[in-house]
Amino acid sequence: MNAPMIRCRQLTKSYRKGKTVVTPLEALDLDVPAGEFLALMGPSGSGKTTLLNLLSGIDSPTAGSLEIAGEDIARLSRRELTAWRARHVGYIFQLYHLVPVLTAFENVELPLLLSKLSKKERHARVATALDLVGLGDRVHHVPAELSGGQEQRVAIARAIVANPSLLVADEPTGDLDRDSAARILDLLRGLARDHGKTIVMVTHDARAAAAADRTLHLEKGQLLGDACGHS
Amino acid sequence: MRAFLNLLRLSWLQLARHRVRSLLTVLGVASGMFLFTSVETLQRSLARATETSAADTLLVVYRENRFCPSTSRLPENYADEIRRLPGVREVIPVQVVVNNCGASLDVITFRGVPADQFTRFAPEIRFIEGSEEEWQRRDDGALLGEVFARRRGLSTGDRFDAAGVTVTVSGVLSSPNAQDNNVAYVQLPFLQQASRAGLGVVTQFNVRVESSGDVATVSAAIDEHFRSAQEPTDTRPEKAFFAETAAELVELIGFTRWLGVGAVAAVAALVANALLLVVRGRVKENAVLRTLGYPGRAIACLVVGEGGLLGLAGGAAGVGIAAGFLRWQSFTMGNEGQTLAVQPDLAVIATGIAAGLALGILASLWPAFQAIRQPIVHSLRH
Incomplete structure (x- = not known):
């Protein structure tokens, strides 16, 4: 059996808040195979976003191991983690977080600006990513000229333009109407199915979770049920 | 390098697409840099006029204990005696007439010199308009320094009247010697009569020595030679003469340095404040x-990058406006007959633009540190 794309063992995150120590994630074990679309559900404060932050490398665990594509990112320095993020992770935010003064094209180009790609190569990749999300005709629009669904599709194009193996999405449909949400979920499903992206999505919405290959529930920093596929 | 240029382009896009905010900041920087450039121009013009160099070989012989051209009266025949002293290469008697002996921003200075000695004494002079022959042909002919001509809008053939002297412009000259560019040269007898100083009396002698090493010994020798004369002399290198005669002017200009320092501090504070606000507004971004x-x-x-571009744009705008304004106005400060043309040169322009850029970069260091200080997760929750 192939090694999973994501492998967490005894993953723990705690931090100090005033005089108390808060532990949003405790001794969590999780395996996610490559190309799987995984939904994470749970009440507020259950540790979903903390897990997402750890998986995307924008936060570091306090204890345990976190292997992604065979690399234990818990051991990487801050600088190494930044470089790793640029290569391996695409992050999709609930509120899109596009740069308001940049056009859709320029927003999608952002992850490539520090790469060694030539301008021509960058532009080809941006055009491909925007075509993939169905926004090839909106390249020169700034975010204010786009609908919420279109903004989220630009954000997805930005997340995939550097061709990362892992996409993490923090409630990507949370701010969208039903139709727009359905289009975004179709898009994510297609990215996992047709392009082999491993996707971890946090959601409160059961309909959104239904679009995923598997849904896991988090509560008080623990996954409910077996998240490693042990029989 | 490619990544750096891409980041710079991104900084530029942020500025260009926040147009009002950027324009206001650039305007503030430009105002500060305008003041800085004006002050720096004054300082450099003064330095050019007063700082002696190893190549200086020009002495000014003045009447002892006199500071204004109208009171320095020396016999014209001193020239022959000075010429005989060892180390002296050339002597020229000069009658000086000014429209205002006190401090002024629009001084008109006439220098009367013997027509046959003028270009021999100052071979470095270059004619922009007219010629020496044309000047010699007319008794009332005047050769104007280029700064003087520009300031007054005069060219060959024009007539003008100042300090009770009416002349016709015979040509315009340019000289590496700053003083020559600020004055009108007329023939000595004409000026002696027109100013009623009387024939045979001059204000000063300009003496060229054989080498810069002779400056001190020749100065001392001249003053020693005339110590017991009815009109004793005081001889100094031309630039030192300027610095001492126009001491009040020099002191005033020295004070303006603090205005320059203030302008620089204001620019730095403005850029830092603008960028701190930008960084606070872009925590999540x-x-x-x-x-x-x-x-x-x-x-x-x-x-x-944003700080540097703001500083560069504001610096270039401020320096450009200041340089254009000062050239257009052609201010000439004067005191006790000495003139100082306030003219920006390339060094001032380059210094101003570089200072704008450096200030922009320096002022953005703290905001830049603020931008990366917080952990990502904390900033995303902002």
Whole structure:
């Protein structure tokens, strides 16, 4: 059996808040195979976003191991983690977080600006990513000229333009109407199915979770049920 | 390098698309740099006029204990005696008439010199308009220094009247010697009569010595030679003469240095404040960029890039406006008959633009640090 794309063992995150120590994630074990679309559900404060932050490398665990594509990112320095993020992770935010003064094209180009790609190569990749999300005709629009669904599709194009193996999405449909949400979920499903992206999505919405290959529930920093596929 | 240029382009886009905010900041920087350039121009013009160099060989012989051209009266025949002293290469008697002996921003200075000695004494002079022959042909002919001609809008053939002297412009000259560019040269007998100083009396002698090493000995020898004469002399290198005669002017200009320092501080504070506000408004945006894989130094580079571009744009605008204004106005400060043309040169322009850029970069360092200080997760929750 192939090694999973994501492998967490005894993953723990705690931090100090005033005089108390808060532990949003405790001794969590999780395996996610490559190309799987995984939904994470749970009440507020259950540790979903903390897990997402750890998986995307924008936060570091306090204890345990976190292997992604065979690399234990818990051991990487801050600088190494930044470089790793640029290569391996695409992050999709609930509120899109596009740069308001940049056009859709320029927003999608952002992850490539520090790469060694030539301008021509960058532009080809941006055009491909925007075509993939169905926004090839909106390249020169700034975010204010786009609908919420279109903004989220630009954000997805930005997340995939550097061709990362892992996409993490923090409630990507949370701010969208039903139709727009359905289009975004179709898009994510297609990215996992047709392009082999491993996707971890946090959601409160059961309909959104239904679009995923598997849904896991988090509560008080623990996954409910077996998240490693042990029989 | 490619990544750096891309970041710089991103900084530029941020500025260009926040047009009002950027324009207001550039305007503030430009105002400060206008003041800085004006002060720096004054300082450099003064330095050019007063700082002696190893190549200086010009002495000014003045009447002892006199400071204004109208009171320095020396016999014209002193020239023959000075010429005989060892180390002296050339002597020219000069009658000086000014429209205002006190401090003024629009001084008109006439220098009367013997027509047959003028270009021999100052071979470095170059004619922009007219010729020496034309000047010699007319008794009332005047050769104007280029700064003087520009300031007054005069050219060959024009007539003008100042300090009770009416002359016709015979030509315009340019000289590496700043004083020559600020005055009108007329023939000595004409000026002696027109100013009622009387024939045979001059204000000063300009003496060229054989080498710069002779300056001190020849000065001392001249003053010693006339010590017991009815009109004793005081001989100094031309630039030292300027510095001492126009001491009040020099002191005033020295004070303006503090205005320049104030302008620089104001520019730095303005850019720092603008960028701190920008950074505070972009906490989440910067966190997103870091999530996308931008290292802290790239975020800092974006902030510093914006600061540098603001400083550069404001610096170039302020320096350009100041240089244009000063050239157009052609201010000439004068005191006790000595003139100082306030003219920006390339060094001032380059210094001003470089200072704008450096201030922009320096002022953005703290905001840049602020932009990368917080952990990403904390900033995303902002």
